[in-house]
Amino acid sequence: MRWNLLALTAGFVLDWIFGDPRWLYHPVRAIGVLISRGETIFRRVFPKSPQGELAAGAFFAVFVILVSSVLPFLLLFLAWKINVWFAFALSVFWDYQLLAAKSLKTESMRVLDALQEKNLPKARQAVSMIVGRDTERLDEEGVAKAAVETVAENTSDGVIAPMLFLALGGPVLGFLYKSVNTLDSMVGYKNETYLYFGRFSAKLDDVVNWIPARMSGFLMALASPLSGLSLGHAFRIYLRDRKNHASPNSAHTEAAAAGALGVQLAGNAWYFGKLYEKPSIGDPLRSVEHEDIRRVNRLMYRTSVLALAGIWGLWLLWKVLQ
Template identity: 55%
Template sequence: MAQSLAALCIGFILDFILGDPHSLWHPVQGIGSLITGTEKVLRKVFPDKKRSLQIAGLLLVIFVVSVSVLFAGLLLWIAERIHPALGFGLSCILCWQMLAAKSLKTESMKVYTALEKEGLEAGRRAVSMIVGRDTKSLSEEGVIKAAVETVAENTSDGVTAPLFYMMLAGPLGGVFYKAINTMDSMIGYRNEKYRWLGTCAARLDDIANFIPARISALFMTAAAFVLGFDGKSAWKIYRRDRHNHKSPNAAQTEAVMAGALQVQLAGDAWYFGELYKKPTIGDPIRSVRREDIRAACRLEYGAVILQFLVMVAVKAALIFLI
């Protein structure tokens, strides 16, 4: 347990310093290729009918999660057998690659920089790289909201949730979560193509994120108080609007973010040419502005650091007691 905690601490620090270097291969790329390949095989085998596609989706989830965790476990086992130091080093690297605190900040700040230096069209292109919605017709306000919402939601999906699972089960816990979350991001849509094939992946992601999303919201609220945002409003909007989303988890951190920044987020959005009617989150006390993207990143970092410190303290205490 102590070695697993040390690897996670090193991985956490590496993520804050280095982020996700684009020159390095990332495990999520492998998981994504596995999902794509498995989907192609299953679509050839199973008829294009509701029940058949749901069964295919279940098999895809079982196969992708199992292969991802077993392959990562095998690599760690081999590395450990070669030399304990190699096994520990690989654990550190896996923990680092399961987290995305710096890359979330970097990619969202690209939207801020594009709006500042090149204008709306550049902002639309930049935000299209981090959201799934259609961005071609977004106003500047829409671009900013999309970036802020992405930071809020992915604080949980990209950082605090994998951190939670790695605290429970080491680097393999992170791989387990990333396999589920990557499937949801690739096939967990309610459009014609994935409505039935992606059902299982989407539901499993909802379950996997249920506790982390709520933990993330609480730490984000605490960070709002610590960093001088409107903590009282963050808590108020969280209590009121945390269920204003079809996903049971997405609005948890978005509600805190909206309250802390005193803006209104969410609302109707276009995905793949189809308009999705969505409730709003927060009160329009003021209009969103470009600086809100920077503020959202500060709140993300604050929440992540607070969660990390508390969880490390709890796990260290458990190691000491055991």
């Protein structure tokens, strides 16, 4: 496990510095291609009925997860056979690619830049790249709010959860997690197309994120004073509103962030031209403003550093108690 932690720490630093350059092919894109092409094949093989689609979706998800994790395992196995340092370098590189903190910050800061330029169409376009909702109706506050929400929510499944899986099982478990997460983002919808086919993927994503989401929410509340925000309000709103979402996991970090910032997040939103009524998270002590995007990014980084320190602390404690 020590090698996993060393590789994770080095990968975390690399992500902090470089992020995801657009010219560098990302392995999650390869998983996305596998999902897109595999979906057609599995749908063709199984009956076009609710039961058939449920079975197709389950077998499809297992197939994607196996390919996405077995291939890195084999490559790492060969790398260890060649040279231990080559294998370690490959682990560091993959850990770096599987963490999304810098990418999350970069994309959300593009929204902030557009808002500061008073260019609402550009801000809507920028935020549409990181959220799933319709953005053409959003005003300036709505755009800022959407950016804050996506940074808060993705602190868990884009940063903290991958860190936990990478610490436990290196890139192999990291890729396994990312395959589940990508499956959910591509087929885990409750619409006519994916209601049955994507159900297994959606439920599996709920399972693998159950512990990371709760850890992330707690750590985000704990990190709030490190970011100059309210510890007490963060914990109060986290405990009160962490279940205010249809997903059992999505509201935990949003609730902690809303409390820390003293704003109200979530609420009704448009998706694919249809208005969905959703509960709000947090208290409207003030309106969401542009600078909240910068603040939530600062909170995301403090949370991830706290998580990394906690992972190392737990490992050291385990070594001492052996």
